[in-house]
Amino acid sequence: DAGVTxxxxxxxxxxxxxxxxxxxxxxxxxxxxxxxxxxxxxxxxIFQYYEKExxxxxxxxxxxxxxxxxxYSSELNVNALLLGDSALYLCASSTxxxxxxxxYFGPGTRLTVL
Amino acid sequence: xxEVEQNSGPLSVPExxxxxxxxxxxxxxxxxxxxxxxxxxxxxxxxxxxxxxGDKEDGRFTAQLNKASQYVSLLIRDSQPSxxxxxxxxxxxxxxxxxxxxxxxxxx
Numbered sequence: 001d002a003g004v005t006x007x008x009x010x011x012x013x014x015x016x017x018x019x020x021x022x023x024x025x026x027x028x029x030x031x032x033x034x035x036x037x038x039x040x041x042x043x044x045x046i047f048q049y050y051e052k053e054x055x056x057x058x059x060x061x062x063x064x065x066x067x068x069x070x071x072y073s074s075e076l077n078v079n080a081l082l083l084g085d086s087a088l089y090l091c092a093s094s095t096x097x098x099x100x101x102x103x104y105f106g107p108g109t110r111l112t113v114l
Numbered sequence: 115x116x117e118v119e120q121n122s123g124p125l126s127v128p129e130x131x132x133x134x135x136x137x138x139x140x141x142x143x144x145x146x147x148x149x150x151x152x153x154x155x156x157x158x159x160x161x162x163x164x165x166x167x168g169d170k171e172d173g174r175f176t177a178q179l180n181k182a183s184q185y186v187s188l189l190i191r192d193s194q195p196s197x198x199x200x201x202x203x204x205x206x207x208x209x210x211x212x213x214x215x216x217x218x219x220x221x222x
Contacts, residue, residue: 033209033210035210040214041214041215042118042202042204042212042213042214042215043158043202043210043212044212045209045210045211048208048209055208056208056209058209088157090157090158092210101146101206101208102148102160102163103148103160103210104160105150105157105158105159105160106157107156107157108156108157
């Protein structure tokens with residue numbers, strides 16, 4: 001079975017621009033979470049979606065938004081890009097079916113803001 | 115106070131030795147704990163999870179959980195050069211809260 005997929009792999013933008021990152025979860029997984037990982041740090045939680053509803057939001061500004069589609073794929077949007085938004089953006093999927101919720105990560109999108 | 119803290123690295127061990135990684139967490143109500151491995155430039159890969167006090171073994175990896183002391187550890191036995199990576203501890207509270215990671219280098 002295919003794992004979590006993300007697109008694009010790499011992206012270069014300039015300050016003030018907008019970016020959209022995409023994620024497709026593992027088949028059968030209904031929950032998608034987004035994380036930001038800057039160099040030398042652990043991933044930081046941005047959003048979690050389950051059945052198209054936002055289930056949680058991390059401490060990120062309103063420039064960050066996301067949504068989940070009926071097929072459980074998801075988009076992360078970032079407006080008015082800042083240099084500090086340069087990071088690896090990770091998508092993780094899980095079943096959220098009860099018990100221990102194990103999250104599996106996609107390969108990530110490397111965003112560079114110039 | 116950070117939610118999840120890991121012992122600072124880098125940690126260098128000779129091939130065949132045991133690598134010991136530690137992690138403490140602040141939320142006493144946390145239930146599930148995860149260890150991920152991340153190779154340079156790649157995304158985190160799940161090694162194992164633990165939710166009951168005590169030890170859990172999976173091949174050369176053993177996770178240990180002590181909820182009373184709020185720590186979780188990972189032992190890597192018979193360390194191999196391919197184990198050289200950053201190891202991330204994560205605590206589940208509907209979202210994963212990660213430590214900063216410990217970088218392990220296994221010397222051949």
